[in-house]
Amino acid sequence: MGDFTTEELLAIFAMQGFAGLSLFSVLLLMALGLAIIYGQMRVINMAHGEFMVIGAYTTYFISTLVVSQAPWFLDYYVFIAVPAAFLMAFIVGWIVEAVLIRHLYHRPLDTLLATWGLALIMQQAFRSIFGAREVSVRLPSWLQGSYQPTLMIDIPINGIAIMVLTLFVTAGVAWMMYRSRWGLRVRCTVSNREMSGAVGINTRSVDRLTFAVGCGIAGIAGAAFTTISSTGPTSGALYIVDTFLVVVFGGAGSLLGTMASAFSIAQGQSILEFFISGSMAKVLTLLVVIGILMLRPEGLFASKVRR
Template sequence: MQLFNGISVGSILLLAAVGLTITFGLMGIINMAHGEFIMIGAYTTYVVQLIFQKYFPGGFSAYVLVALVLSFLITALLGYLLEKIIIRYLYDRPEDSLLVTWGLSLILQQLARNIFGAPDVSVTSPKFLQGNVAIGANIDLPINRLAILAIAILALGGVAYLLFRTKFGRNINATMQNRQMAAALGINTKRIDSLTFALGTGLAGLAGCAVTWIGSIGPSIGQDYIINAFITVVVGGAGTLLGTIFGSTFMGVGNTTLEYLTNPSIGQALVLILVIIILQFKPKGVFSLNSRKIDD
């Protein structure tokens, strides 16, 4: 049961970190507003739930599918516009990107407070996501956690297919590794930048939809995940999906196991100590990627 709790936490981090490994690992943008895109995805789910409760009460359970799609599309669209307006002027300027996106995160949090209020709100899970699945005599696995794990696996598989089995994915890799050569071969690198950033933010919105099934949401919900998501990407290896899997599993299972053996404060401290030790021997992460952005 403790192992499943760790994997469950890791699946949430995986959803949050897959988008971050694209924007940070591949594009080299330190997006401190990534957590706020998680928040936007969560509030999108909340609004969709309210619409279904008011106008489609008979088909309330279907709101989950609509929310999953809209949380991805809305945050992807916002990410696309953000890249067009601000982010494209911050490439190769990591310090500026950190400060600008941090300021943007504060703006988005305040907008959420103005629109939805400061108190947390709750999203009602449909009946098919409630309850537990009995495994053996003493182990009950929550259905909502299993659903999040399934979504994380599907999202990871979709991103892997996109990056390694499609022309668009090959163009992304070519642009991030050698922009000048990619442009010389006819690839519209500016368009690739916009769509890649949109993909990363869209995945953050998908993570936001998923986290509404396990607790209340508020304007600062993204801050609960952004630090661990960054650690996940860095310790696993920025820009690699395999590294993201390792990092999320390490953080999820490591946190829950060490907290169970000690207490929450000591457990988190021990995990950070292990992260420091790993980075001493693997400064680029366990599964490092050699690319133009990282080598620079």
């Protein structure tokens, strides 16, 4: 690192670190949904990335509508787009659970295959409806530009916005899991399904709601995704492996673990990216994660569940 002064290095770390935080936000939003679905019902949802894309296309749809019909609303549409993205993904998730997933409980490997089939169908549906080209949304003016604390550090505003959103969503999920009736039922079902049923919890409806909420959060991730990148039919597929590793690495069913692993994977990747090429950074990160998983197969923060 002889070519850089200390000040420059610090600036680089700050900026790469911040880029890592944006990646962390999207990964975390994706992984949160996946983690509660997997933790609750041991269902592997390979179509999770496509639920994210549903959210992204919803945002895109609303933004084009606003641009053509009500330009004055442009500054505020994101506040509608995010709930709409959640709702769309939630509804589709609800239907998918009712039609497909509920037949496959207790066959985790088969849910993986069936949802892969679903992912293929959804990708082609996106392609047929929105076209194969990547689309991007028009950002409100207050989301553009960047914040410069010093001359060398340059932090994009939309990255900050995503982080704030992630903070809210994570807090919301944590509240729902640990403070609401629904969360109580979910945690009951996770620790002992038969017993929960015996004390009067309708585990079937808890399952359905959990799946739909998980998909809805993926929808929010999609809305966040549109502000930093353009969306194509296969955008979701790019993130799905990383997201799974985040969930597995963190220890399924542990909110804290999911956060910690999303953070370390995203940071590791984006800081390494500066020193070696992007693809090698990814290879190295994935290898380290697999290596650590060998030492701790249950993940970093495995929840202790009796079976």
